[in-house]
Every structure is written in structure tokens, then in C-alpha cells.
Amino acid sequence: MPTLDESVAIGGHEVTNRLYRAPLLECAGNGPDAVDRLVAELEPTAAAGAGLLFQGATVVRGEGGCAAPGMTRVHDDAFVSRLSRLTDRIHDHGASIFLQLEHGGLRSMETWHAGYRDANPDLRQLAVSRPPWQLRSLDRLGFLSLSPRVLSADDVRELAADFGRAAARAVDAGYDGIHLAGANMGIIQQFLSPFYNHRTDAFGGSRSKRVWFLELVHDEIRARAGDVPLVTKVPAETAAPRVVRRHLDVDDAVAIARSLADIGFDGLVPVRTSTFWDMSIVRGKYPERAWTHERFQDGYADAFGSRRRARAVSLLNRLQAHRFPTEPGWNADLCRRVRGAVDVPVLMEGGLRERAHIDSLLGDACDLAGMARPFYAEPRLPARLLGTEKATAICESCNNCTVPQVTGADGVCRTPAVLERRGELERQGAYEE
Template identity: 70%
Template sequence: MSPRIADPVDIGGLTLPNRLYRAPLLECAGDGPDAVDALIDELEPAAEAGAGLIFQGATIVRGEGGCAAPGMTRVHDPSFVSRLERLTDAIGEHGSRIFLQLEHGGLRSLETWHAGYRRENPDLRQLAVSKPPLLLRAADRLGFLAYDPHVLSTDEVYELAADFGRSAEYAIEAGYDGIHLAGANMGIVQQFLSPFYNRRTDEFGGGLQERIRFLRVVHDEIRERAGDVPLVTKVPAETGSPRVVRRRLDARDAVEICRACESIGFDAVVPVRGSVFWDMSVVRGEHPERAWSDERFEPGYEAAFGPRWRAVALANRLHARRFSFEPAWNAELCRRVRERVSIPVLCEGGIRGADRIDSLLGGACDAVGMGRPFYAEPRLPARVLAGESAVCESCNNCTVPQVTGADGVCRTPSVLAKRGELAREGAYEW
């Protein structure tokens, strides 16, 4: 008999009360004096409403550079991370579990694409696995991106892995229940895995098994410093890449990486389809027309993308046509992985309701996650666990303003009206 969403599930010896999790999102809380309160406000409602697991979104393991978007939280400083115990206590009081997702943006960092950030930090260079590929260097010459990368030496790769380990140690000491590596969405872990980015000639480059080595070293650093804690990673398949990109991770590669992760000692994997670029393959759905045309954000768009920001908006419109919404778009990849591994497989991306979840559990995956729908309904688990579906319309109007540092919230009137109606009916009580 297939498991149900309300059934418990074990990840690395930790029992989750059910199989619904809040997928990693940009909380945009930073690491200032109000960061902990902002994170509690953002994440506690999901725990109150019954989510079995909450992944706090990508946090940066170094004190300089590496942020892929404005407002990301840094977790390199143990004195700051210790303050997050208030958050982990708040989540635990509701019976939920919380994992911290660790990240470094590498070539996807603000120092590559955010015009204002580059002006304010002219000497800050991107960390790179290898020299940027030709397509990215062409974008640099055309003025859309700016590359002045520092290619990591072998010793520096080990030091970066140690930074992941140190941040994991601080997190576990602060009460986090586990660690999640941001292994996809074009962060530096994906850049090590991908043949598009990784053309190294040392022990971290070459064939697929050599490119997996960075994951192995990060795993070992976390185990050495943080102990035998539940450890999860995303694993990318770059199947949404443009045809011009010949060197990329296909679905078979993703399956092999997941198998290697099990062998290395990871406790669960999250297979996801994406691209070698940060694009609409990650957030499939409608073109965010309302967000791009909102005059409140225009100064922020110009600060981020420079005077050509309308060209970026046009490119986004064209790309959205290729990646329209697809229900449970990672399900088939997850199914292929689950047939080859014995550790739990987590599935997210385009999952909106209990009917879809029931069809996935036991076949494609062992637990299911939702991301953007939480922007519209912070207490969404109360309804999903009762067999209902999210009101999210996958319009993506929540995502684009985040390039300006704006909070990730739903701004679509029809969705907000429906949420208000449900709240008045008591649908979010748990």
C-alpha cells in the first residue's frame, strides 16, 4: 500500500511527522538585527499549520560574495547563527523539523549580474570552478553580465568545502535538525557537477565521478564537524538548457549522481530538472507581467540590471513561452532516481494539491514539497493535509521583485482574494 501524506517518514534517523515539506525559498531576511524575527515570521506559520519539514532557503557559507540574490542570509558567523536558536525552538514547539540549506552562488552571484552591487563592490570577484564558458563570456562582452572570476585552486576548493562544514556545525549547535545542500539552481555545487562549467584538470574535474568529488568532500566536512546529522542535497539535470549547450548533465547523469550521493552517505536527494542558466526552467509558469509593469519596482530593476532592464524583461517573456507551467515537472526524474536508490527521494516543483501528492508518494517519491504556494498561503499545510489544493496560480509575480530585494510575497489580487475568503472560513486553523 502506498504511503499517505499524513504518514511519518524517516530521513537519516530523524522521523518527520508527515511527508509534506516547505521547499527552500528566498526569505530575504539578511543577517541584520531583525533577521531572526523576520525568519520566525516567515517560517513559523508553516510549522503551526502542520508542515512535517521546513527547509530554510539558501544561506551563504562565507562572509563576502556568493549571494545569488539580495537579502540572502549569511551563516559564516557563529555568533549570528547562535541567535537562530529562537527560530529552531519556535519550529520545534509545533512538532515540525527544520533543515538549513547551505549555498554559495559562484558565477551566479550578485557580483556577476547585479549592476548596483557591482558598482558598490568593484573589487569583488566571483568564485569560479573554471574559466567561464564561451557563452557566458559572450554575455560579458555584450554587457549583460560582468565576469572577473577568481578560479579556485585545489587548496581553495578544500577550504570552500570546509566553510560548508563550519556553517553546518554552527547550524546544528543552534538547533537545526539537518542540513540541505543547494546542489542545483546554478549555485557553485551545480557548477562543480556540470560539464558546462567544470573543465578543471585536477582531482575535482574530468569525468562525472571526478566532478562529484566536491559533493563528497563537502559531505565529509559536514560529518567531521557537525556529526551524523540528516544530510540532503538537490541534484540537477540540465535538461532545460538551450540546444546550443552541448556539455550538460542529462537525466542519466542526475540518476548516477543520486546513486553516488547514497554511496557517499547522503540521507536523501531532491532531483530537479533545470538548465545551465538561471532561467524560467526553475520557476515554470506564467510570464510575470504584473511584476515587470509595477512602477514601484522599476527603480530596483534598473539598479539590478542597469538601463537595459526592459530588455531583460522581454527576454523573460520569450523564455516563459518555453517553460509554461507543468504539474509536478520533476516527477518522472524523481521516479527514475527512486528506482535506483534506497534513500528517500524528495519531489518538488509544480505540486499544488493533495490529489497530485497521492499519485506521487510511493512511486515517484517519499515526500513532497511546495515552494511558491507558501508565498500566497503561509499556513498552506493546514489545507493540503486536509486534502485540498493551493490557490497559487503559478503567475511568478512573487519572484521577479526579489531581484530588487523585495520580500517574497504573493501580489496577485485574485489569489489574495481567495486566500482571504479561506481565512474567513477558518481553513487555515490546525
């Protein structure tokens, strides 16, 4: 059985070990300091020994499509070329870096973020189909603001081409591979999901037709960026509430994964998720500290339309924290089934914290193991995880790092006990490179 510090190939690219930093929101944007911010956030993880980093949440178009504040856009040649300084710094440490590409579709900020919508009144969301009645109901109640533009067949092809163009820019800037945001309710999941996709043309209907957008994206990337390693998330919407009758189950996810491997994807990241952006993505505790901190109250009101609505979202967050508690390796069973059905590497993330647990999953449920929130708490975490088989991440899955990001705040650990523990480890030399 492989161990965490053994190398592995994704496509034709060799990764030095099997530990990766899963995609996160780096909040770097596209300003003059964007590259500096990305280097500051990502380089410590590479220096500490991670084999692979996924730079997260980059949007393929210059307008619309951002699912959260601070996302970086990769539509502009001049900007993306500057990112070569980041890729060079990552490569200096022997690590690999893939760029995650996405578009929010109906999950974009112009749907849910009141302040952004007011500042961009002419933006309309891209929609695969007419929004489901559940979202239309939230629109009538004032929690969302739907003004969708349903994509024509030509629009779909042009959007796929934008993914291909963004991938080509990334390869020119030195990225080693591409990661597609195929889950977390972005446009790709919306094409795959029977909840969102009610199209009657070639891009909707049967499961094989709903996969066709991803096949188009694959073909565009291959045509424009060459044989670059290509990875995508594969969603199983098992956390969907009961009011959602049509959604992707585990069998659907396995069948989609098999189709994507046949199409030519080089790696797959199976994840249990929902049809909505909820706590099923970041399972864990209710972030009391984040919701009550005075620093973020105006930002929450701006995001959700008022302090009253922000309190309603906070209450929903509290209820969902009970429904989706922390569970070590919550995607393990799904990954194991997918791994048994495909002949490409399976990447696993979701609740991984202990080195011994990770080693028990490698070669069984997955080929690579990733973490996301723990890197907010410990940017140099790989030095510990790769250094001893008894290491455990100090992240408590409390979500005080994630909730403030709706206000545009950086993704950093804000839990005193965790920060105190990191300080102790630093003083002990646990993060020596």
C-alpha cells in the same frame, strides 16, 4: 502506499509527515531583525502542520557568493547562535527544520547585479573553471560582468570546509538537518556540470571526479557536525538551450544520485533545471504585474544596469514563459528514476499543487512532497492540504512573487485574485491550526 500525513525518516531523524516547505528566499539578511523576520515567515507554516521546513538560501561565507539580495549568511558564530530562537519556535509545533547552505559561484550578485557590483568593486566571483564562452559573450555585451577567480585545489578544500563549519554552527543552533543547494546554478551544480567544470585536476574531467567536491562537502559536514541528516538537490540540465552541447542529462543525474547515496547522503531532491538561471526553475506565467509595477522600476534598473537592459530581461522572461509553462509535477519522471536507483528518501518538488496528485506520487515517484511558491501565497497552506484529500493550493504560478526579489523585495504573493481567494479561505476558517 504512503499518504501525505504519514511520518518518514531522513537519516536518523523522524519527520512527522511528508509535506515540506521547499527552500525559498526569505530575504531576512543578517540585520538586527533577521531572526524576527525568519520567525514571522516560517513559524506559521510549522504551526499549520508542515512536517519539514527548509530555510532557504543561506551563504557559507561572509563575503561574496550571494545569488540574490536579502540572502542570509551563516559564517558567523554569534549570528547563527541567535537562530536557536527560530528553531525552538519551529520545534514547539512538532515540525523539523533543515538549513540550506550554498554559494553562488558564477551566479553570485557580483556577476549580474550592477548596483551591487558598483558598491562592491573589489569582489570577484569564485569559478570552478574559466567561464564558458556563452557567459563570456554576455560579458562582452554588457549583460554580465565577469571577473572570476578560478579556485585552486586548496581553495576547493577550504570552500568545502566552510560548508562543514556552517553545518556545525547550524546543528549547535538546533537545526535538525542540512540541505545543500546542489542545483539552480550555484557552485555545487557548477562543479557537477560539464558545462562549467573544465578542470583537469582531481575535481574535474569524468563524472566521478566532478562529484568529488560534493563528497568533500559531505565529509567536512560529517567531521564537524556529526551524523546530522544531509540532503542535496541533484540537477539534470535538461532545460539547457541548444547552444549548450555539454550538460547533465537524466542519465547523468541518476548516476550522480546513486554515487551520492553510496557516499552517505540521507536524502536526494532531483530537479530538472538549466545551465543558466532562467524560467526553468520557476515555470509558469509571464509576471506582467511584477514587471510593469512602478514600485520596482528603479530596482530593476539598479539590478540590470539601466531601464533599457531591464526591459531586455523582461522580454527574455516573456519568451521563456512560453518555453517553460506550468506543468504539474514536472520533476516526477526524474524523481521516479532516481528513486528506483537509490535506497534513501527522494524528495520531490516542482509544480505540485493538488493533494490527490501528491498522494498518487508518494511511494511511486517520491517519499516526500514539497512546494515553494505556494507558501508565498498561503503561509498556512498545510492546514488545508493535510486537512482534506480534495485540497488544492491557490498559487497560480504567475511569478509576481519571484521577479521583484531581484530588487531586494520580499517574497510575497502580489496577485489580487489569489490574495482575494486567500481572504475567502481565511474567513471560512480553512487555516485553523
